[in-house]
Amino acid sequence: MTHIAGDYLPRLPEGNRPIYVRIADAIEQDIDEGVLPGGSRLPPMRNLAFDIGVTIGTISRAYNLIAERGLVVGEVGRGTYVRGKEAAPSPLPAPFRPSQHPVFDLGESSESVMNLDTTSAIHTGQAKIIAEQFADIAANHSHMHMLTDYVPGIPASWREAGSLLLSRPGYTPSPDTVIATNGAHAGIMAVIMTLTAPGERIVFETATYASIARSAALAGRRIVEAPMDEDGILPDAFEKLCARQHPKLLYLMPSLNNPTLARLPSERREKIAEICRRYSVWIIEDAVYAPLSGDDEPPLASLCPELTFHVASMSKTVSASLRAGWIACPPGHAGRVQPAHRMFSGGGSYPMKELASRLVLSGEAERILHKARAVIGRRHALLCKALGEFDLRSNPNCPFAWLMLPEPWRSGPFREAVLQRGIMIAQEDDFKPARSDTTFHAVRIAFAAQYDDERYGEAFAVIADVLQSGVAGHTSVI
Incomplete structure (x- = not known):
């Protein structure tokens, strides 16, 4: 395999387009002109970023862009290589090109920080599968008008896909009880709006997916916290809340709490x-x-x-951008929640729901999940290597961990100290459903974003270094 000279530098065209687009265009031109023949290895992102004088994030976006154009292929642990002519993929319909259409640019400042605060689906190459399915839906579907119209109802195949996705050991919901939603959040809010009225109480654990609690509070619902431990909600404390405050609804993540990774034991589930x-x-x-x-x-x-x-979605396993989720409702309630979801969210997207259902029914969603587990396992091993000596709550199948901070650290100052080193993590207040006196002294570290293993290893090492430095090493603490 051909290796290019280490001093390769793309010739950036003039213009006011984002610099990562100009870098990608320059590399594409060099590939077209034979400067970079098939099999050539592009420079490591860190080296090229230094030579050009930009951030690694800028180079990463440029490399991702030329990969989307089908010009290069990345090989984990080996680098990025120019595709040979014979390896060029079958062309998809003409893509939007930056030279013809505006490009949404977040700006260079956002790229200077490594984002360890997202738990969206791991990138494992599913974009190609999604693109192919979209093309097939647009080209071959017998109901072409559904690509431009409102969705009048839920096809049986969508319900079947939801039943399959929602199934757990010992539990398979009937398709008749299943509705399709615009992701889990929209579906959960539809349930809340259906079952509760302003002023009524909803119970959340003291650390949870707080966006639901804040959305419910915005809609006039009253938020009540239930104490929890490392295994999740405490049944006795929850029962006292029920007897004294008469809540209408309980929101739980019993399989895996975000952010603490608590998994509710079977005996507690029975009590709840x-x-x-x-x-x-x-x-x-x-x-x-x-x-x-x-x-x-x-x-x-x-x-x-x-x-x-029972609620699930594809945002953590296949794609967050599909906005596809399902709810298995108690008997007789699907007909109530579905119109509430339509009124609350404005309705669904036929291409998105059809695509998501195809991915589930074809088995592609499960295959994507299997690949994601392998990536998560590698990154989890790197995390444990760097932070294993600390009190780290983790799961080798989960794309985030809950780090209990040693004295004298508190979560807010620690997050700021890590941010000063160019890494964004989430502190405990991000997961509190309401103002609370409960303190965890913990932060969440996620590793679902599209960075290579080397960068993750470096980031975890930085976090370990900040932990060991103590508060004295953080100048903003007084």
Whole structure:
């Protein structure tokens, strides 16, 4: 395989377009002119960033752009190589090109920080599969008008896909109870708007996916916190809340809590189901991380089907941009939640829902998940190598970890100290459903973004270095 000279430098064209686009255009021109023949290895991103005088993030975006154009291929651990003519993929419909259409640019400042605060689906090459399926839907579907019209109803195939995606060990919801949603968040809010009225109480754990709680509060619902430990919500404390405050609904992530990674034991699930049944409390069981958690315990939906709305989506396993989710509803409630979802979200997108359903029913979603687990496993090993000596709550199948901070660190100052080193993580207040006196002294470190293993290893080492430096090493702490 041909290797290019280490001093290769693309000739950047003039113009006011984003610099990563100009870098990609220059590399494409060199490939077209034979300066970079098939099999040539592009310079490491760090080296090229130094030579041009830009951030590594800028070079990463440029390399991603030329990969999307089908000009190069990345090989994990080896680098980025120019495709040979014989390896060129079959052309897709003509893409939007930066030279013809405006490019949305976040700006250079955003690229100077490595984002360890996202848990969206791992990139494993599924973009090509998604593009092919989109092209097939647009070209071959018998109901072409659905590409430009509102969605009048839910096809049986969408319900079947939802039933398959929502199934857990010992639990397979009937397709008749399943509705399709614009992702988990929109679906959960539709359930909340259907079952509760302004002023009524909703229970959340003290650390949770707080965006739901804040959305519910914005809609006039009252937020109540239930104490939890390393295994999740405490049933006895929850029962006291039910007896004293009479909540209408409980929101839980029993398979894998975000951010603490707590997995609710089966005996607690049984107790929670019994308490909710006794006090007539509805349950929203958020299972978006269930496929990644390795959880094989019976879901709450199987223990208390008459009260539980079991929710899942593809945002953590296949693609966050598809905005595709499903809810298995208690008997008789799908017909109530579906119109609420339509009114609350404005309706669904036929191409998105059809694409998501195809991915599930064809088995592609499961294959993508299998590849994602392999990537997560590698990054998890790097994390444990760098931070294993600290109190780290992690799961080799989960794309984030919960780091308990040693004395004298607190989560806010620690997050700022890490940010000063060019890395963004999430602190505990990001996961509190309301103002609270509960303190964890913890941060969440995610590793789902599209960086190579080397950069992740370096970032984890930086976090370890900040931990060891102590507060004295953080100049903004007084």
